[in-house]
Amino acid sequence: xxxxxxxxxxxxxxxxxxxxxxxxxxxxxxxxxxxxxxxxxxxxxxxxxxxxxxxxxxxxxxxxxxxxxxxxxxxxxxxxxxxxxxxxxxxxxxxxxxxxxxxxxxxxxxxxxxxxxxxxxxxxxxxxxxxxxxxxxxxxxxxxxxxxxxxxxxxxxxxxxxxxxxxxxxxxxxxxxxxxxxxxxxxxxxxxxxxxxxxxxxxxxxxxxxxxxxxxxxxxxxxxxxxxxxxxxxxxxxxxxxxxxxxxxxxxxxxxxxxxxxxxxxxxxxxxxxxxxxxxxxxxxxxxxxxxxxxxxxxxxxxxxxxxxxxxxxxxxxxxxxxxxxxxxxxxxxx
Numbered sequence: 001x002x003x004x005x006x007x008x009x010x011x012x013x014x015x016x017x018x019x020x021x022x023x024x025x026x027x028x029x030x031x032x033x034x035x036x037x038x039x040x041x042x043x044x045x046x047x048x049x050x051x052x053x054x055x056x057x058x059x060x061x062x063x064x065x066x067x068x069x070x071x072x073x074x075x076x077x078x079x080x081x082x083x084x085x086x087x088x089x090x091x092x093x094x095x096x097x098x099x100x101x102x103x104x105x106x107x108x109x110x111x112x113x114x115x116x117x118x119x120x121x122x123x124x125x126x127x128x129x130x131x132x133x134x135x136x137x138x139x140x141x142x143x144x145x146x147x148x149x150x151x152x153x154x155x156x157x158x159x160x161x162x163x164x165x166x167x168x169x170x171x172x173x174x175x176x177x178x179x180x181x182x183x184x185x186x187x188x189x190x191x192x193x194x195x196x197x198x199x200x201x202x203x204x205x206x207x208x209x210x211x212x213x214x215x216x217x218x219x220x221x222x223x224x225x226x227x228x229x230x231x232x233x234x235x236x237x238x239x240x241x242x243x244x245x246x247x248x249x250x251x252x253x254x255x256x257x258x259x260x261x262x263x264x265x266x267x268x269x270x271x272x273x274x275x276x277x278x279x280x281x282x283x284x285x286x287x288x289x290x291x292x293x294x295x296x297x298x299x300x301x302x303x304x305x306x307x308x309x310x311x312x313x314x315x316x317x318x319x320x321x322x323x324x325x326x327x328x329x330x331x332x333x334x335x
Contacts, residue, residue: 105118
């Protein structure tokens, strides 16, 4: 396969990290893959754990107003990543254009005619969230959707993994940025109640923060430090209103830190009553009660740990890449 991925700035977000694994994973399986980015976000340019690492391969920087000067006829498929990448792909004259859609942008940026035009402009989508398909088709009509699996770097987390009840009375909230759909207000309210109950609230944020009720704040820590912070907590909270998957809960599972949260749709692609506690109501008291109950039940706590780790193992990138490769092959075969 010959594939061009077109995105915006390289950013420290879960979506760009997922794209990184699609690109490098497909390259490692012998395919010709080119990644086009419009530049780097400054806070991420020196981060050696992703696109700037030695194994990321070549990145082609483009200027949006000169994108058509690149030769895209050699590719089997052109894939837009993110809203900006999708808007750029619509400008390219190619018979097989796909949007690798990882979020519902009206929830992120608010509704607008420009965003609506991009969603309507694409017939073919690649995604890993079944609820996202339902939402898009509700607003924009029937689409040709190819699903792929999603993953994480389990082997990187495993050395930091810690099992057994910790009794640290520390609860973490890990997030890339503040958006309404991330449940920021709800997270702050949970942290406030946990503080009153004698817990230490720990926030890990890639771009901004802290919340008013955060007691310990860590801005964009290294992978090693982030892993140590998460495994040092009893619980990781998941307060999001909507997610298309939820990389943070999966990372927490990989580290042996049980997840307590609410149904954000995407998390239900892998969450179940055996590997996490998903509270049905967006109720601060119920979430905090669930955390307290979990931390007082050694047997139950350890069961959630083991099942969470097993879930993370099944989603290691090397395990899911054959399926992801098959998804891209189908995009070409069914062009």
